[in-house]
Amino acid sequence: MVNPVATGHPLRYSRSARLLHWLTVVLVLTTIPAGLVMVQEGLSRPLQDTLFLYHKNIGPIILILVVLRLAVRLITPPPPLPESVPAPQARIARAVHWLLYALLVTLAISGTVRVQAGGFPMELWDPLLGGMIGKDEALAKSASGVHDRAKTVLILLIAVHVGAAALHGLVKRDGVFRRMWPPV
Numbered sequence: 702m703v704n705p706v707a708t709g710h711p712l713r714y715s716r717s718a719r720l721l722h723w724l725t726v727v728l729v730l731t732t733i734p735a736g737l738v739m740v741q742e743g744l745s746r747p748l749q750d751t752l753f754l755y756h757k758n759i760g761p762i763i764l765i766l767v768v769l770r771l772a773v774r775l776i777t778p779p780p781p782l783p784e785s786v787p788a789p790q791a792r793i794a795r796a797v798h799w800l801l802y803a804l805l806v807t808l809a810i811s812g813t814v815r816v817q818a819g820g821f822p823m824e825l826w827d828p829l830l831g832g833m834i835g836k837d838e839a840l841a842k843s844a845s846g847v848h849d850r851a852k853t854v855l856i857l858l859i860a861v862h863v864g865a866a867a868l869h870g871l872v873k874r875d876g877v878f879r880r881m882w883p884p885v
């Protein structure tokens with residue numbers, strides 16, 4: 702068999718891994734601005750309610766996508782990186798990827814705890830998750846602190862990740878971007 706790495710045509714992530722990656726991107730890149738805007742002062746009530754509704758209800762879907770991605774990853778592990786990527790760079794990429802997963806899980810859990818301990822509803826998810834945590838202002842406050850710090854790190858790491866993807870896809874054109882493209 703021709704070695705796709707040696708021929709300069711690195712393999713792609715599996716179709717399901719790519720589809721799940723890009724679905725996550727759409728949901729995360731809408732959930733973050735919704736979160737940032739919904740906490741601003743002076744918003745109209747209907748706009749604020751809509752943003753909160755979207756933000757709170759999409760979070761658990763992102764968590765489910767992460768779990769599915771990790772399962773797909775176990776079944777079809779990522780293809781090897783092209784040899785042109787130096788080992789230290791590959792190690793950094795791997796660390797960033799695992800941190801991204803960890804931050805999404807942290808955000809979904811801390812968000813859920815913050816809302817339930819604050820005594821607020823989670824609409825769509827209440828039949829499944831409602832009543833898991835009773836009202837507890839101190840817990841709500843610390844979950845909110847975790848959520849806030851995790852979101853800052855997530856935004857920074859997404860900037861690093863997208864910067865690296867753009868560098869590979871637009872400047873180096875070494876096939877790394879195509880590993881995750883197209884989405885289907």
Ligand code: HEM
Pocket residue numbers: 729732733734736737740756757758759760761763764805806808809810811812813815816823844845846848849852855
């Ligand atoms: C991966 C999923 C999530 C991401 C990326 C995310 C991101 C964010 C961001 C960027 C903010 C704005 C923070 C600020 O500027 O003050 C925020 C706030 C907030 N998020 Fe999330 N979030 C996620 C999941 C959730 C979930 C599942 C819930 C609840 C069910 C939730 C509830 C909240 C609440 C209530 C706030 C307002 C700030 C506070 O009261 O602590 N989030 N989130």
Ligand code: HEM
Pocket residue numbers: 722725726727729730774779782794798799801802859862863866867877878879880881
């Ligand atoms: C919302 C933000 C994003 C998150 C949370 C995210 C997360 C991830 C994760 C966790 C992986 C590793 C997959 C694995 O091996 O399990 C990955 C790979 C990848 N992502 Fe993203 N991603 C995001 C946005 C983007 C964007 C906007 C682009 C392109 C502009 C992109 C391009 C890629 C590429 C090319 C890979 C494959 C890299 C490689 O195999 O070395 N990602 N992403």
